[in-house]
Amino acid sequence: MTAAVRHDDLRRRNRALVIAAIRRAGQPSRTDIARTTGLSHSTISAISADLIAEGVLAQAKGAEASSLKRGRPQIAIGINPEAAAILTVVLSLNSLSASLIDYSGNLVAEDHRRFSTLTASRANLMAETAAAVRRLLNHRGLAGRPVLRIVMAVQGITDSRSRALLWSPITMHSDIPFADALEEVAGIPVTIENDCSMIAMSLRWRNPERYRDDFIAILLSHGIGMGLMLKGSLFSGTHSSGGEFGHMIHQPEGALCRCGRRGCVEAYAGNYAIWRNARTGDENAPPAADISDADMASLAAEARRRDGPERRAFEKAGRALGYGLGNLFALIDPAPVCFVGHGASAFDLIEPSLRAAIAQTAGGQHSDSITFDTETNEMPLIREGCAVRALTFVDQEIFAPGNPAQQRLYGEMIA
Amino acid sequence: MTAAVRHDDLRRRNRALVIAAIRRAGQPSRTDIARTTGLSHSTISAISADLIAEGVLAQAKGAEASSLKRGRPQIAIGINPEAAAILTVVLSLNSLSASLIDYSGNLVAEDHRRFSTLTASRANLMAETAAAVRRLLNHRGLAGRPVLRIVMAVQGITDSRSRALLWSPITMHSDIPFADALEEVAGIPVTIENDCSMIAMSLRWRNPERYRDDFIAILLSHGIGMGLMLKGSLFSGTHSSGGEFGHMIHQPEGALCRCGRRGCVEAYAGNYAIWRNARTGDENAPPAADISDADMASLAAEARRRDGPERRAFEKAGRALGYGLGNLFALIDPAPVCFVGHGASAFDLIEPSLRAAIAQTAGGQHSDSITFDTETNEMPLIREGCAVRALTFVDQEIFAPGNPAQQRLYGEMIA
DNA sequence: ATTCTTTTTTTCGAGGCTCGAAAAAAAGAG
DNA sequence: CTCTTTTTTTCGAGCCTCGAAAAAAAGAAT
The missing domain is CATH 3.30.420.40 (ATPase, nucleotide binding domain)
Known part of the structure; x- marks a missing residue:
């Protein structure tokens, strides 16, 4: 028995659908979106007008690759990179690498350090990670964008709620609550994921022809x-x-x-x-x-x-x-x-x-x-997987929220 | 990217939700349904009125176990056993057993035969199965109920579309298209499933406390x-x-x-x-x-x-x-x-x-x-699993259809 | 230069759906 | 016989999606 379908879920889900279609297509026109989503032109028009007014999407003004076709030219519409930013953190053996990424998926800044994860104390591991996050949160390239989500990838076993690193070969410590620690630093939701899961996310994003519904990524290391x-x-x-x-x-x-x-x-x-x-x-x-x-x-x-x-x-x-x-x-x-x-x-x-x-x-x-x-x-795949996951979270939870509290939070952050 | 959510999907899904809630609860009142589904009283009232008018549900008239409470007494509402029937077929080593089951899940008739599956020819296997189905389709206990679905369970490997038995230890033949064969006999949708999958369905139905989202049924035979x-x-x-x-x-x-x-x-x-x-x-x-x-x-x-x-x-x-x-x-x-x-x-x-x-x-x-x-x-579990699966299909496809053609078909069958 | 075509986008009204509030119904309690 | 209590139904408001029609914005044709 699935959950009850409320009336407002409809709009939420269709907003998410439109955002996802645009993210996948890059700079589609409204007609393109209507075709890929199966929604009517009127609905696309209404939803995209809302999303543009909210600053989530942006119309590509001028600089159109011209049409060469008759008729009213298509207006390309895209993800607004200024709408938000997300942060990825990849912790691997003796290496910590964090990236700041804008809402359209472009790299804004990177932060990479080497340190001995095997000998580091629990506190040390968390402190190094927190410091990298803090450095990127203060990066001037942010230019006022709210950072809305952090996704961290580590080799090893995480708990099913993606809150803590239960066990990892890169450290002798176990049960390290990275998500809680970073949430305290950044004040935004954080999840910690297995590195290979992020590789799979990335493969799917890069090559959905081959890697769609069922596939396996195996890390040989x-x-x-x-x-x-x-x-x-x-x-x-x-x-x-x-x-x-x-x-x-x-x-x-x-x-x-x-x-x-x-x-x-x-x-x-x-x-x-x-x-x-x-x-x-x-x-x-x-x-x-x-x-x-x-x-x-x-x-x-x-x-x-x-x-x-x-x-x-x-x-x-x-x-x-x-x-x-x-x-x-x-x-x-x-x-x-x-x-x-x-x-x-x-x-x-x-x-x-x-x-x-x-x-x-x-x-x-x-x-x-x-x-x-x-x-x-594997490293670029892991980072990209984290980015895809974080951006999807933002798309769904912030810009197509089921719960108004989440959108209110965004309102406060950009104010 | 999930499929577009159309407006009429809402009603369809909520109808299915109500039917499922009633099937699980047995004879709930409208208030009970509102509570378990999370839908409003007004919605439940509207949907159940429709379903009663269509003959899918029936109000338990009289014979209420009395309330002993103040207030307007609850009206128990239940699945109408007359609305339809389904058929289960279990083929196992040297044994074929079919059952006719009404829409509320009660056994109407049974048909059990022993024959040597190991030595039977392909044609023979299909003919025996078809004969059992034909006998039950002509059973007078049907009393005009339309038989809407057949689910067959066999030990072995079936194809993912549930159309054919690819391999089974009960016969030396492979790729036996049971679903097509029975659809020709009965003129209604047929699927063929693995016996252990049906055991799992049944366990979930019987004991959702223990067997809910993740569990394993292992047949030792x-x-x-x-x-x-x-x-x-x-x-x-x-x-x-x-x-x-x-x-x-x-x-x-x-x-x-x-x-x-x-x-x-x-x-x-x-x-x-x-x-x-x-x-x-x-x-x-x-x-x-x-x-x-x-x-x-x-x-x-x-x-x-x-x-x-x-x-x-x-x-x-x-x-x-x-x-x-x-x-x-x-x-x-x-x-x-x-x-x-x-x-x-x-x-x-x-x-x-x-x-x-x-x-x-x-x-x-x-x-x-x-x-x-x-x-x-294992036998009662397999049969019950088939019944649960078939009834769920009928609930979702016929009585809460996404596609009006399916409901039209039902209209013709009860006419 | 002006008037067709063609294509995209927006607007508008119709029809559905769910929901909350209020009304109606149907009992037992006083 | 009237009051409470509980369940069920009714009604109007508010959304949402859709199709059709209108508007917009070009190139093509005259």
């Missing part, structure tokens, strides 16, 4: 992460952020994993596992703390050069990933997969054994037709 | 099946019915499974696997075709009586199920689990090793708090 889009919405578990693909058990009582358990996919396919298999051959050796991309690249080069333990290690990684994906496909059916991160640059070494393993599983019945994509640099 | 409810809707894959929990790989290159692959959960936890482990100790022995419930019961009795290969076999089953569930929990977070079917009567033998295995996995961090439920007879 020191550990293995996953972002899962199911039926058009980001899948995260009910309690935590879920999607712990890297810690599905590939081999009961198998190789020692960084998480302390045995036989996880990550214990075969994470950088440390590949390194360990290639260099020591001992699956029970304690995982190395960090392995540079350069080291991994030379390992891959060696594996390509000759048939030896290096090549074997990448094959094992492919096998573990293949069985893991096969098990996932047994549950959710095959879907497009994108391998992201520096590890994806060695995908040629991984792919044969990965495909062979998938073919052994229930999900691998059409394993030939499964396509894989790679994207070796 | 000759094979292993799963019905998965995620975020309040039945999860099935994008291409096929998905949810092939029994064929997740527990042990790469492990025991021989009925499906021809190796190491599937089912190859350790299906009846044939438990039997094989207990009696031959050879994991590669070809699976027995069928093992009676009585034989499995005596195997369980023996396992309870003494520590021997029988007990070991049940332990192995628990271990495979535990790792499988743990891997599932790694992806979707722990959720309530119900073990269904005759195999659940040996759950006491399975539970210890199952819990021990879960504790080894990423999803098992709070393995103590995970609760399991058992239900040894």
Whole structure:
């Protein structure tokens, strides 16, 4: 039983629809919007007039690429970049990077620092993050725009309400309430998300042809992460952020994993596992703390050069990933997969054994037709995913609010 | 971007909401409905007046359990059983059982036959099913009610559009277009669903306290099946019915499974696997075709009586199920689990090793708090799930249609 | 230069829907 | 027989969307 549909929901939802259509199309005319949304011209006219009056949208004045066609020229209409701004924060191993982004999605300012996340105290981690946020909030490029939302991405497990970092490989501390801490600093809503989920958001935004309703983003890095889009919405578990693909058990009582358990996919396919298999051959050796991309690249080069333990290690990684994906496909059916991160640059070494393993599983019945994509640099994807998520929040909650209190808040902030 | 919200959708959705509220509550008053739906009294009054005029609902006349309270007595309002009927068909190993059910969910007639599904030809399977449907369509208990929907449940994999049985252990044939065949016979929409999905529907209907938005139904039988409810809707894959929990790989290159692959959960936890482990100790022995419930019961009795290969076999089953569930929990977070079917009567033998295995996995961090439920007879659940699904379809598509053509069809059928 | 065409955008009135308030209905309590 | 209390219905206000018609703003044609 779905919730009751009130009368005013109609306007709210259609406003959100119009904003989303414009965000996707860039600079559409009213006629374009009517076509993509399916709403009538009159409705589009009314809604866009309201949104322009509120400063959310702006008409592109002059400078039209001319029409060359007869008839009244179309008036391009776009997101008003002055309407608001949002902030993204990406915390990763020994690196903190924050960005200020205007309401139309353009980068206004960046702030990047390196510091040792592994040795930092809880308070230190929160303080560094808060300081980065504070610096950007005071940035003069803001020019009076209200900053309405912060989305932070971290590697690790967050709680389902996106308030705290429950566990992460970048620090030994757990249950760090980043959202509360940053809300206190900024006075606006903050959520903290899993980095791979943000990668999935970004893939969907960049290439909705390929990544629409169901697809999988897998981060190949020191550990293995996953972002899962199911039926058009980001899948995260009910309690935590879920999607712990890297810690599905590939081999009961198998190789020692960084998480302390045995036989996880990550214990075969994470950088440390590949390194360990290639260099020591001992699956029970304690995982190395960090392995540079350069080291991994030379390992891959060696594996390509000759048939030896290096090549074997990448094959094992492919096998573990293949069985893991096969098990996932047994549950959710095959879907497009994108391998992201520096590890994806060695995908040629991984792919044969990965495909062979998938073919052994229930999900691998059409394993030939499964396509894989790679994207070796994850950072831009993570940031873009955060931006997309934050802007969508603002679109829906502030500019098409179900609850008048939220819009009142915006009124106060721009006053 | 969601679909445009048209104005008439509002009425349609609120009509569906009212029907659902009444179906759930049984015989509520208008005031009750207003409370549970959140709609205003005026709206409920208008919608229920319409629905009564259309014959969808009926006021309980007289026979009120009296009020004992002051004030105008409440008028109980209920689903009109005369408004329509639906048909459920459950095809399982060597058994076909169909039921005629009125619009308020009461059983009108049943039709049950035994025949050998394993040896039957494709045409034979479809003909038997069609004959059962035809018999019930001509049943005099129908008394002029239009039969508006058929939902059929089968063990196995169906396509995602619920039109055909792609693969099933009860027959050697594949790609059997049951939905098309029955639609030709009955002239009304037919869908074919996985039996475990219907079990999940039924559990949710029976006990929404425990089984609401996220839960898992696992059928322990000759094979292993799963019905998965995620975020309040039945999860099935994008291409096929998905949810092939029994064929997740527990042990790469492990025991021989009925499906021809190796190491599937089912190859350790299906009846044939438990039997094989207990009696031959050879994991590669070809699976027995069928093992009676009585034989499995005596195997369980023996396992309870003494520590021997029988007990070991049940332990192995628990271990495979535990790792499988743990891997599932790694992806979707722990959720309530119900073990269904005759195999659940040996759950006491399975539970210890199952819990021990879960504790080894990423999803098992709070393995103590995970609760399991058992239900040894699956047939009533499957039938009830089909009925719930069919009635919901009728509620939404016929009596609260988005498309006037559907309602016109009903008009013709009752004329 | 002025008058057609064509296309986009806005305006206007009709028709629906939900809601709150008020009225009506239908009992028991005094 | 009149007062309370509770449920249900009625009625008017306020929105919202839509289609049709009007207005606007160009290029094309004369």
